[in-house]
Amino acid sequence: MLKDTKMRxxxxxxxxxxxxxxxxxxxxxxxxxxxxxxxxxxxxxxxPYKTEGDICKNKLVQFEGNLGQQLVDHFDPILHNNSASxxxxxxxxxxxxxxxxxVLFSSQRDLNEQLTFLHIPNPKEDLSNxxxxxxxxxxxxxxxxxxxxxADPDIGPALNAYxxxxxxEGSVRVKxxxxxxxxxxxxxISTPGYxxxxxxxAKYHDEATAGTTGNVKYYRxxxxxxxxxxxxxxxxxxxxxxxxxVSLNLSTTTREHADYYAAQKxxxxxxxxxxEFEVPKAFDIQMKKTAVPxxxxxxxxxxxxxxxxxxxxxxxxxxxxELPGFWNQLVQQSYIPGSxxxxx
Amino acid sequence: xxxxxxxxxxTGELIAFVKKGISSFYCIADVEYFIGExxxxxxxxxxxxxxxxxxxxxxxxxxxxxxxxxxxxIGSSDDFDLLGNxxxxxxxxxxxxxxxxxxxxxxxxxxxEGWKGEYTKIGNLIPNEFKxxxxxxxxxx
Numbered sequence: 004m005l006k007d008t009k010m011r012x013x014x015x016x017x018x019x020x021x022x023x024x025x026x027x028x029x030x031x032x033x034x035x036x037x038x039x040x041x042x043x044x045x046x047x048x049x050x051p052y053k054t055e056g057d058i059c060k061n062k063l064v065q066f067e068g069n070l071g072q073q074l075v076d077h078f079d080p081i082l083h084n085n086s087a088s089x090x091x092x093x094x095x096x097x098x099x100x101x102x103x104x105x106v107l108f109s110s111q112r113d114l115n116e117q118l119t120f121l122h123i124p125n126p127k128e129d130l131s132n133x134x135x136x137x138x139x140x141x142x143x144x145x146x147x148x149x150x151x152x153x154a155d156p157d158i159g160p161a162l163n164a165y166x167x168x169x170x171x172e173g174s175v176r177v178k179x180x181x182x183x184x185x186x187x188x189x190x191x192i193s194t195p196g197y198x199x200x201x202x203x204x205a206k207y208h209d210e211a212t213a214g215t216t217g218n219v220k221y222y223r224x225x226x227x228x229x230x231x232x233x234x235x236x237x238x239x240x241x242x243x244x245x246x247x248x249v250s251l252n253l254s255t256t257t258r259e260h261a262d263y264y265a266a267q268k269x270x271x272x273x274x275x276x277x278x279e280f281e282v283p284k285a286f287d288i289q290m291k292k293t294a295v296p297x298x299x300x301x302x303x304x305x306x307x308x309x310x311x312x313x314x315x316x317x318x319x320x321x322x323x324x325e326l327p328g329f330w331n332q333l334v335q336q337s338y339i340p341g342s343x344x345x346x347x
Numbered sequence: 348x349x350x351x352x353x354x355x356x357x358t359g360e361l362i363a364f365v366k367k368g369i370s371s372f373y374c375i376a377d378v379e380y381f382i383g384e385x386x387x388x389x390x391x392x393x394x395x396x397x398x399x400x401x402x403x404x405x406x407x408x409x410x411x412x413x414x415x416x417x418x419x420x421i422g423s424s425d426d427f428d429l430l431g432n433x434x435x436x437x438x439x440x441x442x443x444x445x446x447x448x449x450x451x452x453x454x455x456x457x458x459x460e461g462w463k464g465e466y467t468k469i470g471n472l473i474p475n476e477f478k479x480x481x482x483x484x485x486x487x488x
Contacts, residue, residue, distance in 0.1 A: 190388045191388075193387075193388065194384060194385060194388065195384055196384075225450075226450050228430070228450050228487060229426035229427070229430050229487065230357060230358070230426060230427050230430045230431040230450070231450040231451070232426075233358070245427070246354075246357075246427050248354055248356060249356050249357055249358045249359060249427070249431075250356055250358040250359030250378075250451075251358070252358070252451040252452065264453075267453060268450075271466050297378070297379045297382070298379060298382075298385050298388070299379070299385075299388070300377070300379055301377060301379075313379070315378075315452055316452060316453065316457075319453075323452075325359070325378065325451070325452070327356075327359055328356055328359070
């Protein structure tokens with residue numbers, strides 16, 4: 004198996020130890036025939052799944068996808084730690100359990116342990132039949148949490164479909180999932196917008212890694228109702244912030260959500276205005292990086308002071324946010340003067 | 348709960364009138380607490396109609412506090428204070444009816460299963476004796 008992988012540029016061999024009841028449980032050894040960690044960008048993603056089929060029953064099984072940039076960022080510091088990686092036969096090796104749990108099991112370095120190499124050639128088809136192998140309690144919290152997600156009858160099929168879609172696109176956005184998980188709102192997974200929120204957080208990561216220069220357009224839909232008039236466009240293209248202490252609902256990046264919401268409001272008998280203005284992309288990145296799902300936002304561990312922007316209406320088109328007063332004031336300080344106009 | 352209407356975050360914390368049986372009360376809570384799709388996640392039982400009515404009591408605001416506070420702003424020319432502090436949400440747990448006049452998000456489309464949601468003015472849904480904003484009137488209520 005290791006020889007086979009040498010022929011595959013930028014790919015990774017994944018090998019799995021049989022599930023045993025050893026002191027440290029099972030582990031997965033990740034190795035790849037490259038010397039630069041940057042080549043992990045095209046490496047194989049492995050997750051310790053097992054299937055219910057005859058062939059794979061009670062064994063850990065690999066499937067393949069491409070590592071996304073965020074996963075590389077997650078692994079990079081660990082891989083550069085000498086105590087967490089080693090070289091055998093010109094292959095850079097590390098432990099997948101180690102990568103996720105950041106705990107070094109020195110005994111797992113012995114490659115003479117029994118290995119099994121099971122390969123699923125088409126993960127897209129096989130994902131529907133897999134079941135996550137539950138790692139030893141406490142050893143691998145990230146995978147434990149992922150296992151819990153997949154075991155939820157309300158979310159398992161949807162999450163599998165999400166992974167399936169990401170694999171098709173060529174990347175697994177583990178960091179997006181991790182961010183949601185780190186918020187500590189365990190039952191968010193049961194809400195209708197869970198998968199869409201995962202997708203959006205992954206997209207925001209992609210936007211951030213694409214560069215920090217330039218400006219991003221923001222939009223706000225205001226109805227004729229007096230307390231909707233939080234912003235006013237002046238003739239010189241500047242904005243007047245009538246109420247900088249209130250929460251400010253905005254559509255970001257594209258007009259998609261603003262157009263949708265304006266149409267909805269018009270259908271309800273309202274008149275609307277769509278205000279467009281620009282903010283520096285660095286501001287947009289920071290806002291989205293700080294944002295948390297609206298569901299139980301006040302209890303989210305990533306929102307300790309309650310000032311985080313909220314990702315709202317995840318099932319609607321586009322990218323709407325609710326910005327608490329703190330961020331309303333940051334918008335006021337950061338937007339590009341002269342960029343504001345009414346665009347409907 | 349101490350209520351201050353002047354410069355309150357009227358688009359982040361909504362005033363709601365909720366009723367069930369012969370009981371009713373006002374509450375003030377963050378927007379997300381009025382998204383019906385989420386109500387189950389706050390409850391241990393599946394009885395939304397009974398459970399969430401009780402849950403919202405933790406945000407309960409006394410009618411007289413609202414009335415007295417509103418009288419302090421009633422001469423204001425600030426529409427945000429005058430109209431933002433009028434209830435934006437009405438919830439009838441017996442009829443499984445949710446009404447919203449919130450301009451910022453479509454809460455009326457995200458009601459609990461089996462509920463009816465509607466975008467409409469709230470003022471006329473509330474009994475006269477509980478209209479703490481009287482004698483203030485507006486076409487927006």
